[in-house]
Amino acid sequence: MKIRIILLAALFTGLVCAQENTVYRDMDLPVEKYTPHVTGDKTLSATYPFWKDRNKLDWRLAGNPEENWKLNWKFMDPPFNNTVHGGHFALDRGEDLYKSLNRDGRFAACLGANRGRLKGLRTQYPMYRKDLGRVASLEAVIEHCASAQGEVLQHGSYDNSAVSLYVASFSQGMPMRVDVSKGPMREAYERGRQLFHTKAGRLNFACSSCHTRNVGQQLRGSYITTPYGDVAHYPVYRTQYRLQSLHLRLIECNLDAGVQPLMPGSQAYTDLEVFLSALSNGYPVSVPAERD
Amino acid sequence: MRATGLGAWALCLAMPGLAAGLPADAALDPAAAIKTLSPRVVVNSGRLEWEPHKRDLSAWPTLSHLDRRASIRPQQGAYSEPLNGDALRGRAIAMDPARGNCIACHILPGEDWPGSVGHLLSGYKRRGHADAYVYQQIFDRRVLNPKTVMPPFGAFGVLSDQDIRDLVAYVQSLD
Numbered sequence: 001m002k003i004r005i006i007l008l009a010a011l012f013t014g015l016v017c018a019q020e021n022t023v024y025r026d027m028d029l030p031v032e033k034y035t036p037h038v039t040g041d042k043t044l045s046a047t048y049p050f051w052k053d054r055n056k057l058d059w060r061l062a063g064n065p066e067e068n069w070k071l072n073w074k075f076m077d078p079p080f081n082n083t084v085h086g087g088h089f090a091l092d093r094g095e096d097l098y099k100s101l102n103r104d105g106r107f108a109a110c111l112g113a114n115r116g117r118l119k120g121l122r123t124q125y126p127m128y129r130k131d132l133g134r135v136a137s138l139e140a141v142i143e144h145c146a147s148a149q150g151e152v153l154q155h156g157s158y159d160n161s162a163v164s165l166y167v168a169s170f171s172q173g174m175p176m177r178v179d180v181s182k183g184p185m186r187e188a189y190e191r192g193r194q195l196f197h198t199k200a201g202r203l204n205f206a207c208s209s210c211h212t213r214n215v216g217q218q219l220r221g222s223y224i225t226t227p228y229g230d231v232a233h234y235p236v237y238r239t240q241y242r243l244q245s246l247h248l249r250l251i252e253c254n255l256d257a258g259v260q261p262l263m264p265g266s267q268a269y270t271d272l273e274v275f276l277s278a279l280s281n282g283y284p285v286s287v288p289a290e291r292d
Numbered sequence: 293m294r295a296t297g298l299g300a301w302a303l304c305l306a307m308p309g310l311a312a313g314l315p316a317d318a319a320l321d322p323a324a325a326i327k328t329l330s331p332r333v334v335v336n337s338g339r340l341e342w343e344p345h346k347r348d349l350s351a352w353p354t355l356s357h358l359d360r361r362a363s364i365r366p367q368q369g370a371y372s373e374p375l376n377g378d379a380l381r382g383r384a385i386a387m388d389p390a391r392g393n394c395i396a397c398h399i400l401p402g403e404d405w406p407g408s409v410g411h412l413l414s415g416y417k418r419r420g421h422a423d424a425y426v427y428q429q430i431f432d433r434r435v436l437n438p439k440t441v442m443p444p445f446g447a448f449g450v451l452s453d454q455d456i457r458d459l460v461a462y463v464q465s466l467d
Contacts, residue, residue: 025353026363029439093336152338156331159338195355199363202352202450203443213441214409220396221405242333251319251331260328260349264340266317268355 026199028206028213034193036180036278041228045215047072051229054286055079069216069223077233077289087165087237087288090158094166097159101146110145111138111167118170122285123177126274128184135188137273139164139235139245140265156251156264161235161243168235171285176232178277185274192275195268196227201259207272231273231280233289246273315356347390352448366438367447369431375423375457382462385455392451392459397442401466410442416466426460 034040041048050061051072061067062075075081101107108116112127125138132144139155142163146153153160180189196207210219211227218224231246238244241252247264250272254261262268314320319342320327328345353361386394387403395403397410428435431446445451451459 023360024362024365026365026434028441146338154338154340156333157338157340158333158335161333191357198355200353200355202349202448204363204448205441205443209441210409217408219407219409221407224409241331242335244333248331248333254355255328255330255345255349258347258349258352260352260354261319261330262315262317262354262356263319264331267357268317271357272355 026204027194028197028199028208031194031197032208032212034275034279036178036189037281038176038229038279038283040279041226044212044228045226047216047226048228052283054284069225072225072229073291076291077286081290083290085237085288085290086242087290090162090235090237090243091165091169091288093159094162094164097153097163098166101149101151101163107145107149110148111141118167120171120174122168122171123174124179126178126185126188126270126277134267135184135270135274137247137265137270138167139247140270142167143265154264156245156248158243161245161248164245165235165243165287168285168287172287173284175282175284176277176280178274178281180274180278188271188274189278191268192271192273195272196275201254201257203258205257205259207253227276228279229283231276232283232285233287235287237288237290239292246276313359313361314350315354315358315360317356317358318350318354320350364444364447366434367432367444368435369428369446369456370453371424371427371431373423375460377454377457377459377461379458379461379465382458382460385451385459386462391455392445394459413463413466416463418467421464423460423464426463427456430456430459 039048047070050058050070051074054074054077057071057075057080061071062080068075098107105116108118111121113121122138125141126135128134129136129141136144139160142160143153143155153163178185180186199206199209207227210224214224215226216223234246234249236244236249241248245264247269250269251261251264314322319329319331321329321344324344326344326348327350328348329342330345332341332343334341353359353363385392386400389396394400394413395406397407398413399406399408401414429442430451432444433440433442434444443450446453446456
């Protein structure tokens with residue numbers, strides 16, 4: 001009897017808290033369906049044919065400031081962009097750090113490498129990690145695995161992103177293949193899709209307010225690009241941030257849109273990363289890339 | 293039973309983050325004058341540094357799943373005649389990135405680097421909209437169009453009543 005009362009009380013507490021949990025959030029409606037594959041852009045911005053093959057970008061579009069947005073900035077990825085930039089230095093730094101962390105092969109195994117091989121690993125992140133009990137991005141796992149060896153590589157730090165870049169370089173040219181068809185990854189994708197349409201901050205913008213509803217329009221002279229095929233070049237070398245992980249990019253998006261940012265590795269950013277990575281499925285990894 | 297319910301309710305309120313509203317995973321310094329933090333990447337370091345952002349953004353809802361604060365619902369502005377707006381001051385607000393920043397989305401006659409997301413505002417005066425209508429557009433356009441992407445400048449406290457009156461005077465003067 002006593003147990004039953006406690007159970008009942010616990011249930012009731014849960015119900016009341018659940019009621020508290022349904023908070024009114026303004027949404028950019030309707031929440032679009034999206035396709036967890038880069039070809040989904042064909043029905044959104046329809047610029048996909050211009051950037052689907054980085055080896056065949058039209059240099060006439062790249063040279064025209066009114067038109068270059070149609071290339072989805074891929075002219076700043078290799079091979080079109082063959083300049084040496086900060087991303088290359090970061091790659092070197094990442095190699096040094098990785099090799100010192102992986103002397104006994106423990107680090108690679110912790111990252112999820114198959115028999116120590118990094119090939120293709122980047123294309124599967126974010127992934128559900130049973131050992132962590134949650135979906136995690138590559139940078140979060142790098143932080144976790146370094147910390148297991150007593151090293152501090154905070155998510156978003158230069159050194160963390162440098163290691164991530166080095167790991168990504170082994171997947172050069174390999175298409176992203178983040179599986180969001182089932183389980184926790186599907187749930188994360190779904191939350192990410194909802195978050196993409198959730199309005200926030202002092203200006204009440206959702207990501208989708210611009211990047212779904214107004215692709216190809218201008219904001220203060222800059223063209224708005226598609227959310228498809230946009231994460232296969234991260235971490236990226238940015239002139240103002242030096243080296244930028246995707247979660248730092250989301251912080252920058254938030255600050256620019258007047259939204260209080262979250263910590264790198266937060267569940268909301270990880271959900272958004274799962275969503276955006278799925279929208280890059282089928283698009284090849286290309287690092288180190290640059291962006292303005 | 294009722295007492296249990298009240299207790300549960302009190303427990304929910306007492307849980308950290310629920311009452312204060314600020315989510316635990318927000319990038320902020322709760323003790324600072326400007327709470328909002330911006331990351332700074334330090335080359336060859338495993339630590340991310342943080343510095344105060346130029347504006348405190350912590351008062352409005354974030355994207356955090358832990359954020360228990362509701363969005364502000366669509367709101368009717370309390371407009372009263374006369375307009376009493378200053379078009380010149382309105383133009384300055386429209387061009388200021390920290391205030392109205394209308395130019396980011398709208399084409400305004402004679403101004404460089406506009407946006408094209410919002411409606412063309414050239415020739416606005418010839419459309420013959422009532423001042424009260426234009427005031428509501430800026431105060432909170434969601435009342436007029438639930439699908440709008442335009443920020444609710446008045447309802448969200450971004451612009452003051454006088455700022456909006458000045459903007460109304462400005463756009464109503466555009467040839």
